[in-house]
Amino acid sequence: MKRLDGKIALVTGASSGIGEATARRLAEEGATVVAAARRAERLQALVERIHAAGGKADAVQADVAVGEQIDALVRTTLDRHGRIDILVNNAGVMLLAPIQDARVEDWRRMVELNLLGLMQLTHAVLPGMYAQGSGHSVNLSSLAGRSVMPGGSVYSVTKFGVNAFTEALRKETVKQGIRVTVIEPGPVATELIEHVTDPASKARITEVFSSIEQLQPEDVADAIAYAVTAPPRVNINEILLTPTDYAR
Ligand code: NDP
Numbered sequence: 001m002k003r004l005d006g007k008i009a010l011v012t013g014a015s016s017g018i019g020e021a022t023a024r025r026l027a028e029e030g031a032t033v034v035a036a037a038r039r040a041e042r043l044q045a046l047v048e049r050i051h052a053a054g055g056k057a058d059a060v061q062a063d064v065a066v067g068e069q070i071d072a073l074v075r076t077t078l079d080r081h082g083r084i085d086i087l088v089n090n091a092g093v094m095l096l097a098p099i100q101d102a103r104v105e106d107w108r109r110m111v112e113l114n115l116l117g118l119m120q121l122t123h124a125v126l127p128g129m130y131a132q133g134s135g136h137s138v139n140l141s142s143l144a145g146r147s148v149m150p151g152g153s154v155y156s157v158t159k160f161g162v163n164a165f166t167e168a169l170r171k172e173t174v175k176q177g178i179r180v181t182v183i184e185p186g187p188v189a190t191e192l193i194e195h196v197t198d199p200a201s202k203a204r205i206t207e208v209f210s211s212i213e214q215l216q217p218e219d220v221a222d223a224i225a226y227a228v229t230a231p232p233r234v235n236i237n238e239i240l241l242t243p244t245d246y247a248r
Helices: 017-028 040-052 067-081 104-132 153-172 199-210 217-229
Strands: 008-012 032-037 056-061 086-089 135-140 178-185 238-241
Touching: 008 017, 008 067, 008 104, 017 032, 017 040, 017 056, 017 086, 017 217, 032 040, 032 067, 040 056, 056 067, 067 104, 086 104, 104 135, 104 153, 104 178, 135 153, 135 217, 153 178, 178 217, 217 238
Parallel strands: 008 032, 008 086, 032 056, 086 135, 135 178, 178 238
Antiparallel strands: none
């Protein structure tokens, strides 16, 4: 008997990095994982890898910055699996740039995905969790949700927002049997920094990340697994994890 046997876990941003590692980890614990992101081929490869390891998984292509696709993702998951026990709101982008040089389009992308997408997906999943009287919502914030660095203004806006939203959600659902956790990693070796559009910011963050021993996606997946496998009476509110050789 595995700890998450019978649980349905929806993981966004599962086509790479932390989301992919989390999908594999939760499947190892026995959950049926619904892996969501835009790159369908990567999701399919992940599902095949989980199946080959003896786990259960399913892929749903979705852009989590688009309202109709969020609703369709939840509908498809409920049609196929009947319920959602664990929601890992992980999809996100970090488009660093000083305020003066930033592209407003990048700000919009971050707010629409990291914040509005996460909020709308939570809103769409919550009625099912209320009806079940159980569920666990895990939101990916960041060290940038606790401290702001130059060039990280709007990324931090979104992650501070995730922290505020998560805290409100936890307080509102406290009598519903629903657990709520926010995860705040420092630098993790993923594709995240590849998407920075401002060349100077990309060079700076690449230098910072390569000067330390970054966390691995599996380290964050372990933290998420710890929270979701805790006994039902235990709510892990917040996990802040950083590389040992990194101070901020
Ligand atoms: P990656 O870039 O490796 O993964 C991001 C994931 O988000 C991908 O699977 C991507 O899939 C998905 N994604 C991006 N845009 C969309 C969209 N519009 N709709 C659906 N999915 C989307 O980065 P990480 O694994 O590092 O990032 C995961 C989370 O962790 C993010 O929220 C990030 O802010 C947070 N984080 C990361 C840290 C780090 O240092 N790496 C530190 C702290 C927090 P696809 O492109 O296929 O849609």
